[in-house]
Amino acid sequence: MALVPFEWKDKPALIEHLFPVQKISAESYKEQMAGSGKTLTALGSYWKGRKPLILNKACILGSLLPASEDRLKDLEIFELLMGMDLGSMKKRLEEKLPTSKRNTIDQLLVLPYNEQVKNAKRPEEVGEHLFLHVWDRVNKHLGTSATSFPDLIKQMGIARFGRRPKFADVFSGSGQIPFEAARLGCDVYASDLNPIACMLTWSGLNIVGASNEKRAELHNAQKKKVKQVQKEIDVLDVETDGNGWRAKAYLYCVEVKCPESGWMVPLIPSLIISRGYGVIGDLIPVPEEKRYNIVVKYVKNKEEIDEADNGTVQGGEVVHSPNGSTTYRTKISTIRGDYREGKKNKNRLRMWEKTDFSPRPDDIFQERLYAVMWMRPRQSGRGDIYEFRSVTDEDLAREKKVIDYVREHLEEWQEKGYIPDMVIEKGYNTDQPIRERGWTHWHHLFNPRQLLVGALFRKRLEAYEYPQFGRILDYNAKLCRWSSYPGPGRAGKTQNVFYNQALNTIYSYGCRGSEWLEEFFTADNFKSFPCQFETRVNSHPAQELEVENDIYVTDPPYGDAVKYEEITEFFIAWLRKNPPKEFEQWNWDSRRSLAIKGEDEGFRQGMVAAYRKMAQKMPDNGIQVLMFTHQSGAIWADMANIIWASGLQVTAAWYVVTETDSALRQGANVKGTIILILRKRHQEIETFRDDLGWEIEDAVREQVESLIGLDKKVRDQGSEGLYTDVDLQMAGYAAALKVLTAYSRIDGKDMVTEAEAPRQKSKKTFVDELIEFAVQTAVQFLVPVGFERGEWQKLQAVERFYLKMAEMEHLGAKTLDNYQNFAKAFKVYQFDQLMSDSSKANSARLKLSTEFKSSIMSGDAEIAGTPLRALLYALFELSKEVEVDDVLLHLMENCPNYLTNKTLLAKMADYLAEKREGIRGTISFKPEVEASCARVLAESIRNQRL
Structure with a gap:
């Protein structure tokens, strides 16, 4: 029998009562470790803040599924739909393992869940046939008649909201959350202040989510455009040598005059050009001109290659020896003319002008081409052969031809928006190219060849090619490092600008030839997951939302270390003029001043305005899932303030490990994701702090005992446990916050007014005190086995922390965020x-x-x-x-x-x-x-x- 409209209107959501965080953490970690193998990363790897699709799916399903009296059955159904049950895991292992190893599947299925996940394909990689066996059991439990996720989502939406669920994310960023909602079968509204975020979100929904027919159409159109660009380049004759060879890459370096010797010195940190091919650059002094020729040499022994690793830039100094006996060392900061004026760091670099696109003859930093990587097809017809060569007079003539062509068209191209004319606004990240190079406009970050190729692609650009063009820019700027050893037997390659979310100016860089850029200009690089339901993407501040939605899942930019509002200007500068009709309603500006940044009072006010508007724009039984990655101890108080002031109430909290180790993170930085489940606060209730203690203690005890009970039932069935102490601690926090945020007045104080009151530095607010009190009450309930409550309370906080963490280590927990969580809880x-x-x-x-x-x-x-x-x-x-x-x-x-x-x-x-x-x-x-x-x-x- 089909579900009737609003049948589940007042039923609690599953995610408010259970969430198998250990399994979801294992799946999330697996997805994050996939790197470029993730579904949406190819659209724009420069946007790093990506919540795993599997986690988004869990949040969306958990918000729609009802919690029944039979929690074990609820858990079973949820795991079936997530592809986490035994039958699904068996299929996932079969898909991943070669036929010769499939006889080991039964052995793998008895390993801990995270070990099974390591050896299996991700659910999204397997496809819909992974779920064929689940629908009978799902339908029997829920009373549905679904045979696919869109079916199920529609039926559950009707039972809850009277319609297919309307889903929204107003901080869409890279588009991971809206994409998963659309893939499951929701009607989706996505928005972001940043137009690049909107472009990535739109691309996920309309390119990765395109039908197979649309993808074929895109493939043909893009292939045609690549040929047109190639033809224009060939007419100019600036990439071929006339003997059948085409340039694949050009290596450039900065050149400066050494103040001690008067010599012009190329700044090349490593003279290894290709370790795989045994190619180095050799500096040959030309005394009469006080400069160096750079000769490309093929060498056979490893010693010569290793010796070439020491270039002319060492520890911030220019190092060179014209005669082999006298070595000159000069700090680059000295050559640049660094000095302090008052509290400001300055230098003697000339600030480039809008009409500049290469150094002027009297600039401190000059640029020169020092090697070319050539390629031609093998005579056998399979693949190409590569060859590195020194720069010839013919190469320099081709360089001049490019410079002259760009100079001739610069004004016209900037007017039409084919290349940037936008000023680099000063900021935390954007100060760097201004300070270190004197570059003042975004086109200064590209050399003449890069501007030429960029303009030829840009003038042909349509909406469906925006993400591909973004990748071309990311891999073809003066900030692209040349990697001399990308892997065994490989010649070398240019790395992308945003490998670490900064605008790092470098002394030597690689520039791709047009043919090497063609690999980016195709939709074939993107995975395919057709999404067939209504999707809308808009660019506006979160608080200007005008559309009602049933479910909100958001990952706002609090405490975000990456300043996307600055670094995305690198792309906005190229894309802002004459956008296609799909994007013309968006504001093509980063609007830095409006961006919500997790640093100050403005952040809290912006968040309150955003979440208050979302609360207003959802039905009374609507639900919100708020994800945040906490580092600061004040974040809980901040979140409580925001929730209170927005007219919302916490109903649950979960903790999921979502992050990977990365060499880019210095020290022991780590992130895990806290997930808060929020509902509208419907009543105006008052209480007093004296009464709160008992209420919080009862709520914490009830919540923790409920989870421990479910955990025990699962273990009794022979499965791994659902929860660890960190999860129980998080549940304790949630229970405390649920009690607190249910009240509108405490001790006669209006909590909305208190929550909106500005923070004063190093002064605790009433809300801070309440949160501290609630957290302490929650933590005190968790006494390890072996100690009496009185004995445990007698210990110092630091002793309890050490002993508690020893227990966590015994259970196998070893992520640093566990220690951070408990340190905050124990006030260590x-x-x-x-x-x-x-x-x-x-x-x-x-x-x-x-x-x-x-x-x-x-x-x-x-x-x-x-x-x-x-x-x-x-x-x-x-x-x-x-x-x-x-x-x-x-x-x-x-x-x-x-x-x-x-x-x-x-x-x-x-x-x-x-x-x-x-x-x-x-x-x-x-x-x-x-x-x-x-x-x-x-x-x-x-x-x-x-």
């Missing part, structure tokens, strides 16, 4: 003092006693002078084979109130012995020694006669 401010020096994002751990040694026994450190610190020192002594009686004597001296704490010390030692058991060690990390010493110490303390 110097948790980094307790962490191993080798800790990083996805491989963090506490120091063992052998790493503490005798450090921080006293002083200001939080752990100094605590019974736990005395205990850890005793373990260190035991590991050094100090006599047990001496160890106990020192323990009595080091531990305050030894007799009072004796039983507790023995319990802590037992606890550490248990938690360090069975953890895999390394040469420098020996938890088994710690466990053994802890067992000995616990027994010795108990048997000690005083």
Whole structure:
């Protein structure tokens, strides 16, 4: 029997009661590790903030599915729809493994879930046939009659909202969230302030989401345009040598005059041109002209190649030797003429003008071509052969021809919008090219060849080619590093500008020939997932939303380290004039001043305005999913302020590990995603702080016990557990926030007014105090097995943190964000003092006693002078084979109130012995020694006669 309209109108959503975060984390991490293999990344890899599609799917399904009395059945149905059940996992493993290894599938299916995921294809890679076996069970449980996700989504939407669900994301960014909603079968509204975000979102929905017929049409049209560009280049005769060879890449470098010697010196950090092909650049002095020729040489031995790795730029200095005996070293900052004027850093570079597109003869930084990579088809007809050559007079004549052609057309091209004429506005990222090169307009970041090819593509551009053109720009600017060793046997390649979300000016760079850029100008680079329902993409501030929607899933830009409003101007400068009809309603400006940035009071006000508008533009039974990646301790208070002031209430919170380790992240930076589920606050209720404590404690206890109960039922069925302590902690926070945000007035204060009040630096607001109180209440409920509540409360916060994290490590948790979460919860401010020096994002751990040694026994450190610190020192002594009686004597001296704490010390030692058991060690990390010493110490303390 079909569901009737509004049958589920008041039913709680599944995501408000359960969410298998451990499995979703494993799936999310797998997707993030896929890098360029992700579904939408090819549209614009320069936009890094991408929430995994699998996580978005979980949030959308979880918002529509109802929570019933049978939570186990609810979980089973959710996992079927997510492709996480045993039958689906078997199919995913079969798809990934070669036929010869499929007999190992049964062995893989008994491994922990994250190990299964590592060996399997992602659900989206398998396709719709992954779900053929689920529909009978899903329909029986839900009362639906679906045979596909669009069917199911429509029927659930009708049951909840009386229509196919209207879904929105008003901070669409790269478009991951709206794309997944459209793929599942929702009607989608997406918006963003930034036109590049809108373009990426539109491209996901209309290119990756295009029908097969549309994709074929795009393929043919783009192939035709590539031929037209190639023909224009060939007519100019600036990329071929007349002997059948075409230039694949040009290598350029900056050149400066050395103030000490008067020589012109090319700035090339490494003279290796191609490690795979054994090619180097050799500097040949030309004394009569006080300059160097650069000769391209093929060498055979590794020593010569390694020697060439030391170029003319070393540690910020120009280094060269014209005669082989005298070496000149000059700081580049000296050549640039850096100086301070008041509080500002300045230099003596000439600021380039709008009409400039190459250096003037008297500029400090000159540019020169120093090598060309040529290619021609093999005679066998399969592939190309490559050859690196020194620059010839003919090459320089072709360079001049390009410069003259660009000069002749510059004004016309800028007028028509074929190349940029936009000024680089000063900013955190955009100061760099101005300061380091004197570039003042965006076209200064491109050399004449790059401007020529860019203009030829730009004048033919239609909406469906905008993302491809963005990739051409990303891979063909003066900020593109030349990689001499992209892989074994490979010649070399240019890397993209936005490998690290900055505008890094470099001294030598690669420029692609037009044929090498053609690989970007095709829709064939993009995956295909046709989306057949209504989608709209608009460019406006979030608070100017005018469309009502049933479900909002948002990932706003709070605390965002990447300033997209600045770096996307690199693309906006090329695309802003004469946009196609699909994009002409958008404001082609980054509108920096309007961008919500997670740094100040403006951020909170912008967020409140946005979420208040979303609350107004959804039905009474509408639901919002708010994702945020927290680093700052104030984020919980900020979020509570925003939720309160927006007229919303928290109904659940979950924590998902979504991020990967990356060499680009320095130190131990890490991000995990907190997911808050929000509903409208319908009633105006008042309470007092004295009553809140009991209510929060009851809510936390009920929530945690509910999750522990479900976790136990799942384990009893032989499955892995659903939740870890971090998840229970998050649930505790959510329960506390749910209680708090249900009230409009507390202690006679209007909470909307309190939430909107500006923050004063280093002064706690009423909301801050309430959040702190709620979090403490939640954390106190989580007492580890082995301790009585009274004993646990007696310990210092830092001791509880260390012991709690030892338990987490025993359970296999090793992501740094776990430690950050618990440190905030326990109010431990110097948790980094307790962490191993080798800790990083996805491989963090506490120091063992052998790493503490005798450090921080006293002083200001939080752990100094605590019974736990005395205990850890005793373990260190035991590991050094100090006599047990001496160890106990020192323990009595080091531990305050030894007799009072004796039983507790023995319990802590037992606890550490248990938690360090069975953890895999390394040469420098020996938890088994710690466990053994802890067992000995616990027994010795108990048997000690005083």
